[in-house]
Amino acid sequence: MANRNGLKGFFLFLIPIISLVAIWEAVYLMDIIKVLPSPAQASNRLVSLAMTQRDGIPLLLRHVGTSFYRICLGFSLAMLLGVPLGLLMGLNRYVNFLLKPLFSLVLPLPTLAWVPILLIVFGMGDITIVIAIFLGGFFSITYNTATGVRGIDRDLIRAANTMGASRLTMFTRILLPGSMVSVIAGLRLAVGYSWRALVGAEMLAAAGEGVGSFIFMARQFSAVDDMFAGLVIIMLAGFVMERFLIEPLEKRTVRRWGMTRD
């Protein structure tokens, strides 16, 4: 990962973004895709969404806030259940033996395939969406954590055994930090998966609020600039989670411990 400190780092970080906008603008000017709005139109739409209020809350904040709230619930749930289960799978041969085939079967299922079933059981609304997000993140977190535990140098476990470590100590103070590189890899994937799940589930199960349903509703009015504004929001949201959740966690743990290169 590039060094993001200092002016140089800032420009290095901007280059791909500016390039993307430039390509977008070029494609717009060439008029290859009839419906494509210009970057300016899309960002104007974002600004107007931020300015337009309903019940005293800007529309943009409504959609983004609702989606983030659902993401937080689903993602936290996936993390809180996935990490311990992954540790257990990595630690205990029998748990792994029982669960691994299940995981291999379920892992390739697109999260969206679950949504119609969830709709029947839980109906439209937050629960269905949150569970979809949970399913989107849970498997990659669990799977990666288990892989991480199995990758821990056996001597690290032996050393703790020699010192007389209890199972709990082994769990929290050896296995968890020892598998952190993989745990973080799993979380990073899960951020992506959970936004995908969210957008899909909101299109099918949300009553009017959330970024996914905002994009979907725009279809009724052929409001292409709305759709692109929505895409930009999702990209930014993923970026915000990477920058303010995953990277700080990485910096404070595995990078500080020298377990991964910069």
Place this chain on the structure above:
Amino acid sequence: MGNDERLTSSISSKLETRNVRKEFGSGSQRVLAIEDISFRVGENEFCVIVGPSGCGKSTLLYLAAGFEKPTSGEILLDGKRIEGPGPDRGFVFQEFALYPWKTVLDNVAFGLEIQGVERKEARKRAERHIDVIGLKGFENSYPHTLSGGMKQRVGIARALAYEPEILLMDEPFGSLDAQTKKLMQRELLRVWEHHKKTVLYVTHSVVEATYLADRVVVLTARPSKVKGIVDIDIPRPRSYTDEDYLHVREEILGLLDEEVNKAFDKEKPALSAMD
């Protein structure tokens, strides 16, 4: 030879291996690593095990640590049979096995904390051990910032900190460069004299064994037995050029050479079958 050893008095023996045998795998995959090993290590004694590579000396150390169980026979520490790993033993690993997420201080204090020593007291005691091992000033460093020699200093301090009865060392300086290795051997003896601990030390280097040991146990090629036991009473610090030192070294080398040749001869049919 090893079996006579058993008949001598057992009053001062700290660690004792009795007819230890170890097989790995089963059926046609079965490998006999250790055939029959019996010897004793006295209290505060520095005992070094040497043998041709692949002879099962590390396996023997793993059995003493309780990481593996012998197929038959037993290992006794203070007269009690070893059934599994435990804090009455300290283990020093060839590849250090430090916790990358713990600072030097926390690595050394970890064993004490597990033993239930209060955190502040554990850190205080760990600091003393870090001081003795010569790492003062590095308490808050993370292992990845240390050199190999410094890492193994932490490894030794960590194994000593919770005051085990015996120190088990598995080629602890095997991955260090020659200069650092010599320095660390000297340092180890200094620390050993400071703490007066029983040490069981595995190496393939006769030079190292002769420099460090009170007693050297030479193992045969696999499946291993005790080839011979050499007691060394040359005062420390020993000189690599001293006549007594060279004499003992030749004696051990003589024992070992036969076994190395034997191990080589065993490989030969396989080699000639290939051309």
